Amino acid sequence: MVLYLIGTGLNDERDMTLGGIELMKAADKIYLESYTSILSQRADLMKYTNGKQLIEADRKMVEENCDEIIEEARNKSIVLLVVGDPFCATTHSDLVLRAYEKDVKVEVQHNASIISAIGCTGLQVYRFGETVSIPFFDGSWQPSSFYDKIKANIERGLHTLCLLDIKVKEQTIENMMRNRPIFEPPRFMTVNQAISQLFILEDKLKQSVISPNSLAIGVARIGSSDQKIVSGTLCELSDTDFGSPLHSLVICHPDLHLIEQRFFEIYRKK
Amino acid sequence: MVLYLIGTGLNDERDMTLGGIELMKAADKIYLESYTSILSQRADLMKYTNGKQLIEADRKMVEENCDEIIEEARNKSIVLLVVGDPFCATTHSDLVLRAYEKDVKVEVQHNASIISAIGCTGLQVYRFGETVSIPFFDGSWQPSSFYDKIKANIERGLHTLCLLDIKVKEQTIENMMRNRPIFEPPRFMTVNQAISQLFILEDKLKQSVISPNSLAIGVARIGSSDQKIVSGTLCELSDTDFGSPLHSLVICHPDLHLIEQRFFEIYRKK
Secondary structure (H helix, E strand, C coil), X not given: CEEEEEECECCXXXXXXXXXXXXXXXXXXXXXXXXXXXXXXXXHHHHHCCCCCEEEECHHHHHHCHHHHHHHHHHCCEEEEECECHHHCHHHHHHHHHHHHCCCEEEEECCCCHHHHHHHHCCCHXXXXXXXXECCCECCECCCHHHHHHHHHHHCCXXXXXXXXXXXXXXXXXXXXXXXXXXXXXXXXXXXXXXXXXXXXXXXXXXXXXXXXXXXXXXXXXXXXXXXXXXXXXXXXXXXXXXXXXXEEEECCCCCCHHHXXXXXXXXXX | CXXXXXXXXXXXXXXXXXXXXXXXXXXXXXXXECCCCCCCCHHHHHHHCCCCCEEEECHHXXXXXXXXXXXXXXXXXXXXXXXXXXXXXXXXXXXXXXXXXXXXXXXXXXXCCHHHHHHHXXXXXXXXXXXXXXXXXXXXXXXXXHHXXXXXXXXXXXXXXXXXXEECCCCCHHHHHCCCCCCCCCEECCXXXXXXXXXXXXXXXXXCCCCCCCEEEEEECCCCCCCEEEEEEHHHHCCCCCCCCCEEEEECCCCCCHHHHHHHHHCECC
């Protein structure tokens, strides 16, 4: 049989593909990954399981029970639902790799991902350099590799898509030490938080990568009926309310092309 | 009313989203863009039009009748079906921009695009630099900007996704001059042709970007049941038969990460 990795797209169950729905209905068992997502899709997806349970799979579960899931797929039809496109997280690549190495068949149903959907800002998708992730700073833990990558992208005339941190099922150190299964409420980085971290790094590293006048576009809930796209300077966006998650941020190359400029004006903070 | 841009995904009608199907069924009029695609979806998509025609829209049509389509959308529900994700071609950005500027509402149904689906090669999607397009050389017309971009990506430790040229509804210069609506058969660049063009540029520019030993991954028909992924050196891939279109090519950064290496071995040309 087969291990199916099915992308669920950007938002709700209307983003599922026909092929994905078919496979879900026919599957013996369905896992839903819960560590890169906000799970707003869960209830809606239940409509298409033919009465089967939707088994929540957090990162630990997928990583630790990886071999078990693969063994199940040897004789059964196993679905793992993944938010966005299945290959945009390393954990899934690792799962697929192990399945291949054990000669278990893997099939993928691709779906929309923020990596291409970000084109809805009007910025040309081919003009993006390396995508970066901005993690929540924690006290003195302030990694800066994303700052260097934004710098390198700008030097090459490119925009940068910044994916903002998601903390789901995190434990405090105390709870972890005592092995207590108590989890902190999920946290999703806002555009505002991302900008303030960028300012902190600029203050510290002083490479003139980021300034209050840098052009940027903040987005929230892309692809949903209440998506929000606002362009402006980082200073302007730093107090813009983007509402509920998920948020992403684009740091634009300062020289926008003509079409990009016109989109930028349309989305400009009023 | 609304102008809906609906992504059709990578292959057949099973890649359509539920939301996209709903909108197609309810639409007053449906256009299907025919210039970035191979139209293999056409017959299948007809199942979901509720008896409406699927109006073929080539690039000329979308560009020249842009204002007309937008005016239609002022009072009707107009769908434009676009292969992949709607914002991956500049023509569509231009259409959306004009609609916004005329105060006509636009909604987008995103879908899978090769830009994120390329992750199925096992290369990390975040480790890709700027995407390039390789156009068919024509006599002495041998543009080389993609060669420079591959070079810049490698220098920064990044892979390069090369989208290969598609020529649909092209006219000979003679037919164009005489205004005869006679079109050449569609042409799709193969992985082999792309590689031979890369070798031509290396011979000419001698920047040591491309060599017969460069690591690369060729892909064809990604997301379909007969997709093909083959990794190897450019020399090995230069005579690999990838079958029918569409093809794409990844020029890898020579230092693959550990997981990337293991995928590379799995897809290695035997």
